[in-house]
Amino acid sequence: MMRLPWFEFRAPSSVAEAARILAAEGPDAMPIAGGTDLLPNMKRRHQTPRTLVSLRRIESLKKVSNGAGLTLGAGLTLTEVIHEPKAQPYGALRQAAAQVATVHLRNMGTLGGNLCLDTRCTYYNQNYEWRKAIDFCLKKDGGICWVATASKRCVAMSSTDCAPALIAIGAKAKLVSATDERELALESLYNNDGIEYLKRRPDEILTEIRLPPAAGWRSTYWKLRRRGAFDFPVLGVAAAARFAKDGTVEEARIALGAVASRPFLVPKAAEALVGKKLTDDVIAEAATLAASRAKPMDNADLDLYWRKQVAADFVGYALRELRGDDMRGTRLRIARQIL
Ligand SMILES: Cc1cc2nc3c(=O)[nH]c(=O)nc-3n(C[C@H](O)[C@H](O)[C@H](O)COP(=O)(O)OP(=O)(O)OC[C@H]3O[C@@H](n4cnc5c(N)ncnc54)[C@H](O)[C@@H]3O)c2cc1C
Structure with a gap:
């Protein structure tokens, strides 16, 4: 059984009070909200704050x-x-x-x-003993990134x-x-x-x-994960567009998640949509541009090359849904892992 380390627990009732505690305690204090990520992380000794400042009463x-x-x-x-x-x-x-x-x-x-949310990696999201057995990793307690051994930067x-x-x-x-x-x-x-x-x-x-105001905008999110029931994303695609009455895209944004250490926008792919209607060709061009920015690493579930390959498909699904296509069948197929 993994036990929590000892910690002080504070439960302020205002943001000002919580901020005062964080300032006074320094970096050894961390806010905690639902605790659904932080507490398991503490059990695995990823994070060992001396003080937890609960935000739940605010x-x-x-x-x-x-x-x-x-x-x-x-x-x-x-x-x-x-x-x-x-x-x-x-x-x-x-x-x-x-x-x-x-x-x-x-x-x-x-x-x-x-x-x-903390970043994730195969070599990090393990218990203390597992991590110790590989002499830890760059993200916590060690000196080497086991995903990219020459990397000075953690790629979780x-x-x-x-x-x-x-x-x-x-x-x-x-x-x-x-x-x-x-x-x-x-x-x-x-x-x-x-x-x-x-x-x-x-x-x-x-x-x-x-x-911002939602008027005129449509947005959608597509997620790739191993289990349809629940799992962290190994690819996330979000797209939003504002349409003119005739269906021409006036403004657009496409963002990718779970393919780098941060979620990010792909402006080039979004620009490829502006001033155009979402035809199959326009969607394919934007999907290729967006997918070229996806740089998944071999530190998560599912095959790395396949994850990279399906990024364009997922951007395409998102844009077709924005266009108004009925994508419920595709969503169901993905949830049932028939890809
Ligand atoms: C089995 C399992 C499956 C999960 N699947 C997914 C998934 O599919 N997708 C996904 O996105 N997440 C997933 N999670 C992670 C987590 O449950 C969610 O991301 C959840 O929304 C985290 O919110 P929380 O309030 O519990 O955060 P906490 O655990 O309380 O905090 C998480 C981090 O955020 C900081 N923090 C919290 N609130 C604030 C604030 N207001 N200001 C500054 N810092 C703050 C904390 O200090 C901590 O570093 C999963 C977790 C588990 C255990």
Whole structure:
């Protein structure tokens, strides 16, 4: 049985108080929301914070508000996000959140926790004894990356489902600390580095996600995983587009997840759609451009070359769904692993 290490537990009731504790305790303190990722990580000694600062009692992190667009509190559970009526126009977010883990984990896991999710790797997501037997790895306790042995950079991969979806939607993230607050485009929250995967400082709390108005936009999220029932993504494709009345694409964004240490936009692929209708040829061109940016590593489930190969197919599925094709059969086929 894997046991948790000892830790101090603090449960503030406001963001200001939580930020004060994080500032006072320094990098040995970590926020905890649902704990669905952090607690298993602590059991495996990936992370060993001296103090956990629980965000669960902070009501302001659960707010949902309209204005120009939609603001979602980082403390909303994924189940709350899925069922939030105001979030329904943001199809990609709903589809991504609904495909995270299982019902139980979505009832506990939060949007903020999902966006700050630790990166994953075959050589890292193992218990302490397993990791010790290979003399650990670059991400934690060791000096070598077993995936790319010459690499000075950890290549553990970003495995959050909601981040690519929200990046394609054009969301912004608000970070609050004891001394300041800032807002940044969600894609700018991430570094392509398996260790320092977030630009969030240890004393900052992700408080809100701001989504732009959805009017005129359609968005979708497609996920590749081994088991249709539940599994982390080994490829995530999110696409969003604003259409003119005649079906011409006026604006578009395509984001990829689980093929690097960060989720990222592929502007060239999106540009290939603008000013055009989504014909099969236009979709094929954008899919090829997007897939060329997918650089999966041999550190996750399913064959590396096959994952790279199907990236274009998945971008194609996403764009065909945006075009209005009925893709339910394809989704079902993927969920049943008939690829
Ligand atoms: C079996 C299993 C399957 C899973 N499958 C998936 C999957 O398919 N897709 C997927 O995306 N995830 C998956 N997860 C991971 C996890 O359950 C979800 O990502 C969940 O949304 C994490 O949210 P949480 O609130 O539990 O985060 P926590 O575990 O509480 O925190 C995760 C990280 O985020 C930080 N954090 C949390 N909230 C904030 C905040 N507001 N501000 C700053 N930092 C914060 C924590 O310090 C920690 O580093 C899975 C987990 C398990 C155990």
